[in-house]
Amino acid sequence: MIQKIFIPIFILFFCLFILSKWTHNFTAFTVFSHTLESAGKLPRTMPDISLINQDGTPFHIKESNKYKMINFVYLNCPFVCHKVNNQLEQIYYNLTSNSLSTKIDFITISFDIKNDDIKKIKNYRKLFSDDISGWTFALLYQTSQKEFDFFLEKLGIWKYTIPRTGLINHSIYIFLVSPENNIIKVFDPARDTEQYIIQQINSCLKS
Amino acid sequence: MSKIIKHNIILLGLIIAFWILSYTYNDWLCETMPRHQLIQLPSMILIGLILGKIFGNKIKLELQWSISILIIAAFSVVFWMIPRSIDLAVIHADFNRLMHVDMIITGFFIQSILKNTIPEVKITFLGMISSMTIATGIALTAFNLLLCSSFTIEQQKETGKLLIIIGILLYFFTLITFFRESNPSTKNQQLMLSQTDE
Numbered sequence: 001m002i003q004k005i006f007i008p009i010f011i012l013f014f015c016l017f018i019l020s021k022w023t024h025n026f027t028a029f030t031v032f033s034h035t036l037e038s039a040g041k042l043p044r045t046m047p048d049i050s051l052i053n054q055d056g057t058p059f060h061i062k063e064s065n066k067y068k069m070i071n072f073v074y075l076n077c078p079f080v081c082h083k084v085n086n087q088l089e090q091i092y093y094n095l096t097s098n099s100l101s102t103k104i105d106f107i108t109i110s111f112d113i114k115n116d117d118i119k120k121i122k123n124y125r126k127l128f129s130d131d132i133s134g135w136t137f138a139l140l141y142q143t144s145q146k147e148f149d150f151f152l153e154k155l156g157i158w159k160y161t162i163p164r165t166g167l168i169n170h171s172i173y174i175f176l177v178s179p180e181n182n183i184i185k186v187f188d189p190a191r192d193t194e195q196y197i198i199q200q201i202n203s204c205l206k207s
Numbered sequence: 208m209s210k211i212i213k214h215n216i217i218l219l220g221l222i223i224a225f226w227i228l229s230y231t232y233n234d235w236l237c238e239t240m241p242r243h244q245l246i247q248l249p250s251m252i253l254i255g256l257i258l259g260k261i262f263g264n265k266i267k268l269e270l271q272w273s274i275s276i277l278i279i280a281a282f283s284v285v286f287w288m289i290p291r292s293i294d295l296a297v298i299h300a301d302f303n304r305l306m307h308v309d310m311i312i313t314g315f316f317i318q319s320i321l322k323n324t325i326p327e328v329k330i331t332f333l334g335m336i337s338s339m340t341i342a343t344g345i346a347l348t349a350f351n352l353l354l355c356s357s358f359t360i361e362q363q364k365e366t367g368k369l370l371i372i373i374g375i376l377l378y379f380f381t382l383i384t385f386f387r388e389s390n391p392s393t394k395n396q397q398l399m400l401s402q403t404d405e
Contacts, residue, residue: 003271004269004270004271005271007271007272007275008271008274008275008278011275011278011279012278015278015279015282018282018286019282019285019286022286022289022291022292023289023291028291029289029290029291029354030290030291030294030354030355030356031290031291031294031295031356032356034291158356160298160356160357162357169356169357170356190351190352190353191352
């Protein structure tokens, strides 16, 4: 009798175990959330990569001793990237309206090694208002695709280029990095409202 | 036509169907979510169900093993409904084929086991699968977030709507099974048939 009950219960728990492993204890059901969870718990060190800004100046994220808001886009994106940047623009203006704004920088990095160049990101940056001095648009600098993919994996960003269309499917997370170069918050613009993000940033800046 | 020849013809047809769905039209079927989730995946289950109907008649297991295999079958369906599994299946053709084989095996065992198990298990399993399908459909329709990176939100919502319809149809099928199984005359007929088989 016990054996009869035990077998299905054992199978059930075994299936649940596999499912929990596959979904990071039932917390990550999508490739986006799974990649983020796999990168590790917060706070964690921001991986380093060599970048070049819209003016052609090379830099590293860890060089700045300010808080940083970092997101990823590609200029040929049909929709989502621009929507996220518009959201980020609102956040930027809201933050720059108070005295804490000097403590934070915004960095938008392009995914698209093949198509995006300095001229394009410079022109793209001009689409936003003139007064975005604290917002850098960047490209990879002297970095191979393999190194960039490794960087994204460590960061927790999912990226996949569709072979047919060349479109890049990717996570749209925004990372808040501390002056000590630790990722302290990750925002999901699809879920988190601008007000929530601003509130979270302000609480970090004030502390 | 002898039974063996008939079975071999059906088997050949199923192999051709598998080849067409899994190889020839794989890229086309992976292009949109409704095609992948509502044509390719159920087709594989259907192939398994037909195989089970032809070759699974002799599988008669004890109740605990029947329930265990049905749990694994339900788990398989759940696993391939998880957005991460869907994405990886669409991106990696080999992973997609693993899904196909798993769904065929699942269909085979569902057919073989449900045929020879007690009505209570049959109804519970069908009820659970239909509820699961409806719940997944509602989730896909209600979520305004992109769950599968390989598809679009519009496709996600369309798949959700169709899954709700399929789930409701499955629910009616469960009800029909329930009333048919609870009818004493059907039970007697089944008993007589199984005795004739033996």
